[in-house]
Amino acid sequence: MGETAKGDGNSRRLLVFTPNTIAHRPSQMPSLLTRRITFAAAHRYRRPDWSDQQNEQTFGLCARESFHGHSYTCDVTVSGPVDHKTGMIVDLGLLDRVLATEVRARFDHRNINLDVPEFADGKLIPTGEELARFIFDRIQTALGNAARVEEVIVAEDATLSASYRRE
Numbered sequence: 106m107g108e109t110a111k112g113d114g115n116s117r118r119l120l121v122f123t124p125n126t127i128a129h130r131p132s133q134m135p136s137l138l139t140r141r142i143t144f145a146a147a148h149r150y151r152r153p154d155w156s157d158q159q160n161e162q163t164f165g166l167c168a169r170e171s172f173h174g175h176s177y178t179c180d181v182t183v184s185g186p187v188d189h190k191t192g193m194i195v196d197l198g199l200l201d202r203v204l205a206t207e208v209r210a211r212f213d214h215r216n217i218n219l220d221v222p223e224f225a226d227g228k229l230i231p232t233g234e235e236l237a238r239f240i241f242d243r244i245q246t247a248l249g250n251a252a253r254v255e256e257v258i259v260a261e262d263a264t265l266s267a268s269y270r271r272e
Contacts, residue, residue, distance in 0.1 A: 135184040137255065138194045142181070142204045144213035147174040148224070148231040172216060175261040177236075179208055181244055183252035195252035207243040212236075233259045233267030241269045 149172045150164035160168040167173065181204065185194040217224045217231040223239060224231045241257040248254065253271070260266035 135253075136187050136194055137182055137184050138200075138252075139180050139182040140197075140200055140204060142179050142208050143177060144179065144209055145174060145176050146212045146215050146217050147172045148217040149173065150230050150232065151218075151226070152230065153226045172218070177212070178258075178260045178266075179204075179240060180256075180258040180260075181208075181240070181254065182256040182258075183248070184255045185252045195248070199251055200248070203244055203247040207247055208240055211243075233261055233265065234269070237267045237269035 149169060150167040151160050152163075155163070157168075181200075183195055183200065187194060211221060215221060217236075218226070221231075223229050224235075229235045229239065237257045237259040240259065241254055244257070245254040256268055256270045258266050258268040
């Protein structure tokens with residue numbers, strides 16, 4: 106891996122790195138990978154056990170009966186050791202299939218309150234915080250041991266995002 110340079114009596118070690126030297130180094134720390142997926146969806150915030158007035162006082166315009174929509178971005182960060190053969194943490198094809206099923210197919214061009222049973226009236230309120238936690242759990246379950254989900258960030262727009270992180 107190295108050779109000794111001689112000359113003036115001071116011995117120095119010259120390190121020579123080749124692509125094989127670096128590629129076969131075992132990873133000591135897990136690496137992180139973040140994949141972004143987008144979806145467009147409508148929702149509203151509402152608790153059916155509250156009056157319309159209390160919902161509007163608490164949730165403002167987000168409680169209106171007519172719903173409203175966003176073009177969401179969802180960043181999913183996974184961790185794991187880098188496979189020395191592939192140079193990857195996780196098979197990107199697998200991650201993309203999981204995201205397509207658990208995020209895009211479930212939420213894209215949907216009314217979250219009406220089309221996603223877990224967010225129906227009386228269940229989860231489709232806030233960014235609840236969406237991030239829900240997506241985190243679904244993705245980790247679908248990935249199994251293939252990778253460890255570290256964080257999910259759901260952004261309604263450029264000014265508001267919510268994250269859910271592993272403890």
